[in-house]
Amino acid sequence: MPDVYNWHLGRTMTYPYPEAHPTKQFAAVFNINRCIGCQTCTGSCKATWTFSRGQEYMWWNNVETKPYGSYPQHWDVKVLQLLDEAHQAAGVQPQWDHSQASEQAPYGVYNGLTLTEASGPNEQVLGYLPAESEWRSPNFYEDTSTGYKGGAYGLSPDGASLPEHQAWFFYLMRICNHCTYPACLAACPRKAIYKREEDGIVLIDQERCRGYRKCVQACPYKKSMYRGTTQVSEKCVGCYPRVEGADPLSDGVPMETRCMAVCPGKIRLNGLVDVAEDGSWVENPKHPLYFLVRMEQIALPLYPQFGTEPNIYYIPPRWAPRPYLRQMFGPGVDHAIERYTAPSRELLAVLQLFRTTQKMIFRYEIEEGPLVREAEINGKPWQMYNDTVIGFDAKDREIVRLSVVEPLHERPMERLNSI
Amino acid sequence: MFTRSRLIIVAVCLLALGAVLANAPLVSSQGLTITAAAIEGDLPIDAPDSALWQQATAVEVPMSAQMIARPIMPETNAKAITVRALHNNAEIAFLLEWQDATRNDTTLRVDDFRDSVAIQFPVGEGQPFYCMGQQGGDVNIWHWKADWQASLIAQQNLQTTYPNLAVDQYPFTEPAENIYLAAYADRNYLTAEAAGNYLALPTHGSPVEDLVAGGFGTLTTQPLAGQNVRGFGEWRDGVWRVIFSRELTSTEAEDVMLAPEKLYAVAFAAWDGANQERNGSKSTSQWVSFQLASAPGTGAAAPAGAAAQAPLTASVAATQPTGFNPLFWGFIALLILIPLGVGVVMLYFYLGNKA
Structure with missing residues (x-):
């Protein structure tokens, strides 16, 4: 390979096909801290x-409550266990x-086996096929926190204090990761799965698919799903007509x-990043x-150790135990x-751009504003500025303009209850 | 001690030679020939119990797991398939029988896999690679599917699989029952069907899909108009019995053309859905010779005891060709000469050692 x-x-790492990268890659950042x-x-x-x-059972997008919730049930625990067994059999301590860490390896170097490397001689990818029952109850364990024995009535002043809550849960929102090295694509014996050159979206060719479900078995995130009524598999299509600008609303x-x-x-925050021929992201600090x-x-990335190079990125939740988060998001969690927790001036401005326009933002600019607040975070001084961030679309037209401090309008007394 | 072991080896070789001469079952499918017996009148295309099948010689073709292309499943369930064939100068019919402890005839649920069986022929002259053919060596594959067969008998749907399924509405794909539903239907929501995937059609006229392939991963359904293979299958007491039938000739370039007095190659594959066998995870045979008897009565006669009542215990019947078959007799000669040579060499060393 x-x-x-x-x-x-x-x-x-080894992969069934040689490197070939799209010119742009569909990617997104999900901020777990803000999900309700x-x-x-x-x-x-x-x-x-x-x-x-x-398609009744299909949820191409789902939100599960970690650590117990999962759709299909226990997908992550099962894949981690398979990898663990492969590591033990190979005598590897991942x-x-x-x-x-370097420019080419921002999280450092991982020495464990990926799913394509741990697959053994008979399969392209290490994986498992979820049972039908595991796809049911997609939101099982919703809002279920880990157990914690508090004081009287189970209450405790320390149970939910940072940096790590004693009783905790967080939401994990998931779609197809449109991976750079998709496991589904690697496993398809018919080459019915392809990654689009123009945006890196991974699709199942509905004409070529024969419903073997090797992709369902291989995708560690379990985002390929079989449709019994058409006897072929389907998956998240990255809303590609919208990404192409085909929606009349988008103005192209x-x-x-x-x-x-x-x-x-x-x-x-969803967008397209430029990809160089070697697969790295083209440097573009204002994207x-x-x-x-x-x-x-x-x-x-979510479970980078699977080795698929997923393209949905998560801002990890501040309150969850770090070992759990490191297992889930790799060694970059603490940083x-x-x-x-204490965002830089520019970061605070960029965080305002999330979900403020339906159009993808390809570039931003910041107009500096006044200092509005000073505080101490984790023992260090921190300043907040009311900067203005401006987002531009693919044609470099301004599409959104926001200030860090949300504009406030106070209603006059006589209209307090009006709508 | 050494003398004794050498004697044993010589004895085994002699026994093997004897077995070959006595037409005992072979381990490999090489050298088997299936002969389609010629009969008058209609073929029993949907009657595996028909007495007509007794006119055909039963050939047990050994099968083993496909071990060449990943994904590989080393332990597949079908170890052999018993084949009979009949023709009436216009049509041909194959009866395939194999053991399968479970009937898996639905694919509606996400972890349901079907039982199925396939016959493969080279499209042109010669024998391409016996697994799915090769580039420049296309194969014509007839694939019978247990779930398609079941759907022909009683339409399977989600309501029968999930009796408590409740969905308020399926907009755009099903007729509007009230003013709140869209009054139009859009086939694009049945994506695979709209894309022209034959598998995705709501109904199939035959349980057999007619395909063409030229190597691993190239399997392609023939156009809807070219779906000309009929089938019938029935599971009883742990045995699937499946009949394939087609006209001997076809106007399509992707179909095998059959005529009497000619030697063809044919191969078989079977999948056990209970074992999640699908795609390359299957039992497959190697190429087996196949020919059509020229006229009624000249086909290979059924040996005693190999009747349709006990098909799976039927012994391997080597061919009784209608004329002199150089391929067959050459092969038999090789089978005799090789063990003889080995025996002579071993005897030579044995005697030398003794001296």
């Missing part, structure tokens, strides 16, 4: 793509060497997907996704939480 470079792991678990994203996706017969420029654009919690992922490094 050829070697391909995976910058999440900081090393080359309302499932509006889930519902919008359902209403757009999966409302037909045979480790991240953060000291080797790329729009965010439905799940991103509807988010009431404003936790999602909000490049800034968040590559410069500030506050948004991290990301530190940066997010």
Whole structure:
């Protein structure tokens, strides 16, 4: 098998096909800290793509409550266990060497086996096929926290104090990661899955698919789903007509997907990043996704150790236990939480851009404003400035303008209750 | 001690030679020939119990797991398939029988896999690679599917699989029942069907899909108009019995053309859905010779005891060709000469050692 470079792991890894990268990559940042678990994203996706017969159980977008919730049930625990068994059989102790971090390896170098490397002689990818029952109850364990024995009546002043809550849960919102090295694509014996050159969106060819479900078995995130009524598999399509700018609303420029654009919690930022021939992101400091992922490094890939180089990045929750988060998002967790807790002046401005326009933002500018607040965070002084951030679309037209401090309007007394 | 072991080896070789001469079952499918017996009148295309099948010689074709292309499943369930064939100068029918402890005839649920069976022929002259053919060596594949068969008998749907399923509405794909639903239907919501995927059609006229392939990963459904293979399958007491039938000739370039007095190659594959066998995870045979008997009565006669009542215990019947078959007799000669040579060499060393 050829070697391909995976910058999440900081090393080359084996993959069934040689490296070939799209010119642009569909990517997004999800801010877990702001998610309220309302499932509006889930519902919008359902209403757009999966409302037909045979798709009843499909949730291309889902929000699960960690650590117990998962759709399909225990997908992450099962895949981690398979990897663990493969590591034990191979006598490998998987480790991240953060000291080797560099421009090409921002999280350091990982020496463990990826899913394509741990697959053994008979399969392309290490994986499992979820049972039918595991796809049911997609929101099981909703809002269920870990156990904690408090004081009287189970209450405790320390149970929910930072940096790590004693009793904790957080929402994990998931769509297809449109991976750089998709496991589904690697496993398809018919080459019915392809990654689009123009935006890196991964699609299942509905004409070539024969419903073997090797992709369902291989995708560690379990975002390929089988449709019994058509006997073929389907998956998240990245709302590609919107990304292409085909929606009449978009005026010909790329729009965010439905799940991103509807988010009431404003936790999602979706865009297209330029990809160089070697698969790295072309340096573009004023692109909000490049800034968040590559410069500030506050948004991290989900289970990078799987080796698929997923393209949805998460700002990890500040309150959850770090070992759990490091397992989930890799070694960049501590740095990301530190940066997010006391954001830099520019970061605070860029964070305002989330879900403020349906159009994808390709560039931002900041107009500096006055100092409005001074505080001490984690023992260090911190300043807040009321800067203005301006977002531009694919045609470099201004599409959004926001200040860090939300404008406040106080109603006059006589109209206090009017709508 | 050494003398004794050498004697044993010589004895085994002699026994093997004897077995070959006595037409005992072979481990490999090489050298098997299936002969389609010629009959008058209609073929029993949907009657595996028909007495007509007793006119055909049963050939048990050994099968083993596909071990060449990933994904590989080393332990597949079908170990052999018993094949009979009949023709009436216009049509041909194959009866395939194999053991399968479970009937898996639905694919509606996400972890349901079907039982199925396939026959493969080279499209042109020669024998391409026996697994899915090769580039420049296309194969014509007839794939019978247990779930398509079941759907022909009683339409399967989600309501029968999930009796408590409740969905308020399926907009755009099903007729509007009230003013709140869109009054139009859009086939694009059945994506695979709209894309022209034959598998995704709501109904199939035959349980057999007619396909063409030229190597691993190239399997392609023939156009809807070219779906000309009929089928019938029935599961009883742990045995699937499946009949394929087609006209001997076809106007399509992707179809095998069959005529009497000619030697063809044919291969078989079977999938056990209970074992999640699908795609390359299957039991497959190697190429087996296949020919059509020229006229009624000249086909290979059924040996005693190999009747349709006990098909799976039927012994391997080597061919009784209608004329002199150089391929067959050459092969038999090789089978005799090789063990003889080995025996002579071993005897030579044995005697030398003794001296």
